[in-house]
Amino acid sequence: MPDLAPESPVSNAPDWSVSELSGALKRTVEDAFGHVRVRGEISGYRGPHSSGHAYFSLKDSSARLDAVVWKGNLGRLKIRPEEGLEVVAIGRITTFPGKSSYQIVIEQLEFAGAGAIMAMLEERKRRLAAEGLFDGARKRRPPFLPRVIGVVTSPTGAVIRDILHRLADRFPRHVLVWPVRVQGDTSGAEVAAAIRGFNALPAGGPIPRPDVLIVARGGGSLEDLLGFSEEIVVRAAAESGIPLISAVGHETDVTLIDFAADVRAPTPTAAAEMAVPVRGELIAEVGSLHARLGGALTRATERRRTDLRALGRLLPSADALLAVPRQRLDVAAQRLPRALKANASAHRLALTRIEGRLAPDRLTGLIERRRERFDLFAGRLASALRMNAGAHRERIERARERLGSLHGRLLPSLRRASEERRRRLRSVEQLMQALSYKGVLARGYALVRDASGEPLHAARDVAAGQGLEIEFHDGRVAAVAVGEGTPPPPAPKSPARPARKAKTLSDDAAQPTLFGS
Template sequence: MSDLIDDGESGNTPEFTVSEISGAVKRTIEGEFGHVRIKGEVGRVSRPRSGHVYLDLKDDRAVISGVMWKGVAARQDTQPEEGMEVVATGRLTTFPGQSKYQIVIEDIRPAGMGALMAMLEKRRKALAAEGLFDEGRKKPRPFLPEIIGVVTSPSGAVIRDILHRLRERFPRKVLIWPVAVQGQASAPEVARAIRGFNALTPGGALPRPDLLIVARGGGSIEDLWGFNEEIVVRAAAESQIPLISAVGHETDTTLIDFAADLRAPTPTAAAELAVPVRRDLLAWSGEMQARMGRAVSQRLEHRGQRLGDLARALPRAETLLESARQRLDTSGERLPAALIRGVQSRRVTLSETAGSLRPGMLRARTAEGRRALEVWGARLAPALGRLTETRAQALGRVGDRLSLRPIQREVSEHRRSLEALALRLDQGAEARLRAGREGLAGLDRLHETLGYKATLERGYAVVRGAGGVLTTRAEAEAAGGLEIEFKDGRLKIGGGAGAGGGGAGGAAKKSETRKKSAPEQGSLF
């Protein structure tokens, strides 16, 4: 009986296939919620190559999947990003393949910042106010670092991508500091890694890197939140080693990106920014070397051509020296005659000067000076007397108006002045006479020095003939008799002449002969 009842009840219940029930649910949801507006925070955002956008809308208790087709996404003014609070307009439907419901978005607009984004923006403004993001703090990255330090997870695909790209571009030494890139331990470990690399000693057992890369793959804002922590941002800003931030994908932005010296859109791009391409450098170096060779060759060719042009414009060396050689030959020919004329001119001048220094002339000039002094001395005394009388008469005329004592004082002063003047005149006359005597004595000594007598004292002799002084051998041979004067007398040779004796008799004969035959002094020149 019970079996019959059960069979009857099961027979009355309709039976659906999975597709039929899924379709019925789809029609029911689409019929009830054909056009809805949903406000929520954007969670996960996915953009496959098809161009469609898949995302999650969430609040504190539920999550709804959403899809925005390629054409609709291209028309949107604002593209959805994780953490953004939006109002999505569309229709609810189901996806039977996964037994889930979703909203097909036809329009999406910002509705305000989410809680996480609001907190992130507030922290960013506070750190920016401290100057941690200033461009002046940024350090230039080295062109070709020897050692690169990488702060990332050692087990992820990020480190493999970085090493692979460095090996392709320009192999460098890499130091890896393993850290957690997600979770509560991420921020402290990343900050310790940055400070640890900076604490290494350059050139030590563990060398200090020349460049740092902080890298992590993409993820949601919650996954990347460790790189928004203040401790990580401050460590990046304090780093003395240039730092490249490569956290997330190109659309992901964290606070370490602002504090880093350079931001890379992806970890692979960070490796590309760290080192240049070796092949490109070799090609560039070869090109520069070739250009330098061509430039040097062209410059040498240009300078050689210029030198040739200038050389053609210059005269030949032989032409430049011809005039100078001719002038030298002419001057050489004229030099002996000029020297002879110069010597003769100086001899004449010396003879004239010696003739003016004769003792008789000097005595005459001295006597003339004495007579002039006597004349002036004789005229001085009467002049002083007349001057005194004139002054006395003048004083007598004004004596009635002046007291006697001042007049006497003035007379005494005039007398003293006249006496001093007379004394100065006498002294001047004596000094003049003394200077004259000294000058005369000096001229006399000069005459003795320049005279031929001094030459005789040095062992020379004067040979005279009938016509005067003989200066050549031919004149001496032609003369009938010779008279040789030594320092102590004269000796006659030939013509019946005897030897002149020395002493007083010889000196008297020498003096007498000089007075008769040579009234004036002879000249050795």
């Protein structure tokens, strides 16, 4: 049967594959927009991808454009992408066939005017202030007269010469300069590294550790000073353990390091003036204080000398103080000769009375009487000692005889007591053997216990499969209950369990006792 379907219309348009069409669109877009400048606000930036590339969008009030920065260009950008930052992106437009979309490949980024820079700085200032990096409680007062001053600035500019000249005029100090770029892409990283490098110097090392730091730069445009507003610089200034003076730009220039520093100076010259006092003024002030101290000491000495003289006039004279004691001495001197004569006469009279009692005849008679009395007591003592020795000897003999008698009575008594206790022990043993269940087991009976060792008294107390222990007169065996009327299964062969030997009083009786075997 013939095909009656209508024929499809024939077209002269060529057939495109998806890849061919995507490639043609890509070439057309890249040829038409090979190099463009696009102004917009960065949106959706979350930092570099794991591959190193950066993906985000540029948007305005009514449109959005995908953007990508390849890994090789990201590190060379003058401006780091930040969320919400208004920029001018320079690059080329291309397509991404995998998503049927177009995007800009960014090669450079620029701020979209001073307003964009100020907005970025305000947002960064707000975020860092929320972390507490600008709190006044963190700030410290620089030392009054530092020994070493560290300066972070360019070594070739006029700033370092102004600082050194001002320090030489006011108070020469040892200065360490850490050279950095104060403008450009690497300025922020170099300034932060210099601040951290000064803080890393050990105290007492070969390179002296500064007592105060000055971060300085001359004036410039807002873009020129951006390196001192980078987050890495602000954090390094806030973390510095050495007091830091910020002197970036002129008085009207404001950077974020000014808020994190301990002190902000309007100019680098003013920073040098804040770091050290004026030596001449200090010498003059010390001289003035020295003169005032000397005058005060002189006035105090004169005042105390005047007070001492006034008090001395109130005291009585030496003649008035010594008049009465001098009169008493004269009276005593007049009475002393008569008193000495009377004292000598009294002692002479007492000596005369004692002289009669100390005659040689009287002393000889007294010694003879004492000797006779001593001889009498010596004879009595010897007689008493002889009598006591005989009495003690008799008591010792009687005690020895009594001890021998007690010893002869003790041994028979111990033998009788030992025999009596051995007889009672055998009687108790016989009674216990008569009452023990061992005798019942010896007549052919058995004792059944459960697995815990408790005796079982009736068949109803035994369950099927329960483990049992059966004790005979010559030992114990293990068993399993299989139920009523069921023959027990054949027990597996196992090593015979040695019978436990019952311990009886007869075994104990075989041991030696206190009363003999």
